[in-house]
Amino acid sequence: MSFLRKEEHGSQVTDLLKFHQAVIPAICVFELLAGIKSPMHLHQRQQLLSLAEIIPMDRKIAETAAELFTTMQSKGKIIDNEDLIVAATALSLKLPVLTTNKRHFSFIPGIQVL
Numbered sequence: 001m002s003f004l005r006k007e008e009h010g011s012q013v014t015d016l017l018k019f020h021q022a023v024i025p026a027i028c029v030f031e032l033l034a035g036i037k038s039p040m041h042l043h044q045r046q047q048l049l050s051l052a053e054i055i056p057m058d059r060k061i062a063e064t065a066a067e068l069f070t071t072m073q074s075k076g077k078i079i080d081n082e083d084l085i086v087a088a089t090a091l092s093l094k095l096p097v098l099t100t101n102k103r104h105f106s107f108i109p110g111i112q113v114l
Contacts, residue, residue: 022051022052022053023052023053023054023055023089023093023095024049024052024053024054024055025054025055025057025061025085025086025089025090026054026055026056026057027057027082027085027086027089028082028086029049029054030082031082032045032048032049033045033046055089055093057085057089060092061085061088061089061092062085062088064088064091064092065081065084065085065087065088068084068087068088068108069081069084071109072084072107072108075107077107079104079107079108080104083101083104083105084108086099086105087105087108087111090111090112091110091111096111096112096113096114097111097112097113097114098114099113099114
């Protein structure tokens with residue numbers, strides 16, 4: 001969301017999108033579009049989504065997210081389900097996660113956070 005507010009990672013995201021090097025987990029489509037009331041903001045976010053490949057949550061990603069949930073819960077770490085799905089998507093594709101929420105993702109083994 002910092003990208004949309006033109007904060008710190010904005011140029012990184014712009015470059016990734018410009019060179020078609022970004023993927024967006026399907027759960028992030030929900031996060032980006034949920035609660036939007038302005039037609040202008042909806043249009044902007046739909047344009048953003050059109051620049052990247054949207055990765056659907058398949059069985060492998062769902063199972064990985066469930067395993068992460070169980071592992072994190074056993075360690076007393078509560079992480080939003082959406083973030084677990086993002087992490088599982090990244091692990092499945094062997095890609096890093098570009099996020100400003102480094103705290104949640106830093107707990108997840110095997111995730112490279114940018």
